[in-house]
Amino acid sequence: EVHLVESGGGLVKPGGSLRLSCAASGFTFSSYSMNWVRQAPGKGLEWVSSISASSSYIYYADSVKGRFTISRDNAKNSLFLQMNSLRAEDTAVYYCARDSREGGTGWSIDPWGQGTLVTVSS
Amino acid sequence: DIQMTQSPSTLSASVGDRVTITCRASQSISSWLAWYQQKPGKAPKLLIFEASSLQSGVPSRFSGSGSGTEFTLTISSLQPDDFATYYCHQYNSYPGTFGQGTKLEIK
Numbered sequence: 001e002v003h004l005v006e007s008g009g010g011l012v013k014p015g016g017s018l019r020l021s022c023a024a025s026g027f028t029f030s031s032y033s034m035n036w037v038r039q040a041p042g043k044g045l046e047w048v049s050s051i052s053a054s055s056s057y058i059y060y061a062d063s064v065k066g067r068f069t070i071s072r073d074n075a076k077n078s079l080f081l082q083m084n085s086l087r088a089e090d091t092a093v094y095y096c097a098r099d100s101r102e103g104g105t106g107w108s109i110d111p112w113g114q115g116t117l118v119t120v121s122s
Numbered sequence: 123d124i125q126m127t128q129s130p131s132t133l134s135a136s137v138g139d140r141v142t143i144t145c146r147a148s149q150s151i152s153s154w155l156a157w158y159q160q161k162p163g164k165a166p167k168l169l170i171f172e173a174s175s176l177q178s179g180v181p182s183r184f185s186g187s188g189s190g191t192e193f194t195l196t197i198s199s200l201q202p203d204d205f206a207t208y209y210c211h212q213y214n215s216y217p218g219t220f221g222q223g224t225k226l227e228i229k
Contacts, residue, residue, distance in 0.1 A: 011216055038204055045158075045166065045220040047173075059216045100177075106213050108156035110168035110177065 002111050004096045009116030016086050016120070022079040022096030022113060030054075030074040033099040034044065035109055038092035038118075047096070052105045053089040059105075062089075067118050086120045093117050124148050124212050127202055128221035134229040139200045143224045145193045145210035152215035154174075157195045160223075162205045169208075170195065 008020040020036070036048040047072040050059045058070055069082040069118055093115040100110040125148035135141050146154065158166035168177045170186035173193055181199040184200040197204055205228050210221040 021200065044223045045160075045211070047218040047220070050216070050218075061217050097165075100171060102169060106216060108168055108171040108211065108213055109158075109166075109218075110171075112165035112167075114165055 002098070004098065004111060004113035006094065006096045006113045009094065009118045011119045012122065013122050014087060014120055017082070017084045018086065018118060020083065020094055020096075020116060024077045024079065024096075024098070027098070028102075029072075029077040030100045033057075033105040033107070034072060034079045035095075035097045035099065036070060036079075036097040037095045037097055037109065037112070038090075039095070040092040041088075042093075046092075050099075050105060051079070053103070057105050057106055059095040065095070083118070086118075088120050091118060091120050123217055124151060124215065124219050126210055126212055126219050126221040126226050128208075128210055130224060131222065132225045132227060133135060134227045135200055136229045137200050137202060141197050141226065143195045143208055143210075143226075145188075145195070145221050147191045147212055147214075150190045151212045151214035153189045154212060155186075155188070155193050156213065157184075157212045158168075158209045159204075159206045160209065160213060166209065 003025045005023045035046045051070045067085045071080045095115045096113040097109045099107040101107040127146045155173045157170040160166040174186045
C-alpha cells in the first residue's frame with residue numbers, strides 16, 4: 001500500500017524558515033514525479049511545486065518562487081520543501097502528493113499524504 | 123495561468139438524487155482534467171482523471187465528461203458517504219490549477 005507521511009510543520013514567525021519532509025513507501029519512489037499542494041484554513045487547494053522523478057524538471061507557483069525549494073532523495077524515498085521568507089499567507093496544510101502515473105510530469109495527483117500544518121504568525 | 127471555475131459553490135441534495143457539478147476552464151485543456159473528493163480534515167481523493175476515466179476503487183455512480191473548456195462530474199445516486207467538497211483540477215500545463223470547490227450538503 002502506498003503511504004506518504006509529511007513532517008516538519010509548525011509555528012514560525014514571519015520571515016522565518018521551515019523544512020518539510022515527506023517519507024514515501026509502498027511504491028518505486030524514483031519512478032514518479034512528486035508534488036506539494038497546500039490548503040489555507042477554510043480555503044481551496046493550491047498547487048505549490050512539482051519535481052520530476054530524476055529532479056531534472058522543477059516547477060513552482062509564482063506565489064512561492066524564489067522563496068521555496070523543492071528537492072528529493074531517491075535513495076531515501078524522501079521529498080522535501082525548504083520554505084524561506086515565510087509570510088502569513090503561507091499558513092496552510094501542506095500535502096505531499098504523488099503523480100498518479102509513472103514517468104513524465106504533470107499528471108493527476110494521487111495519492112496524497114495526510115498533510116502537515118504550517119502556521120506563520122508572530 | 124489557466125483559471126478553473128466551478129459551479130455551483132454549494133449544492134444541497136438528498137440521498138438518491140442525481141447531481142452534476144460543472145467546471146469551466148479559461149482556455150482549452152483538452153481532456154487533462156481531474157476531479158477530487160475531500161472530506162473535512164482529510165486529504166483529497168482522486169475520483170476521475172483525464173476527464174472521464176474512473177480511478178480504481180471509485181464507485182461507478184461517479185462519472186465525468188467533457189473536453190476543451192467544459193467539464194462535468196455526475197453522481198448518479200447520492201449516497202450518505204458522498205457528502206463532501208469536490209474540486210476540479212487542470213493538469214494541461216503548469217501551474218496546475220484547481221477550481222474553488224463545490225460543497226455538497228445534505229438537504
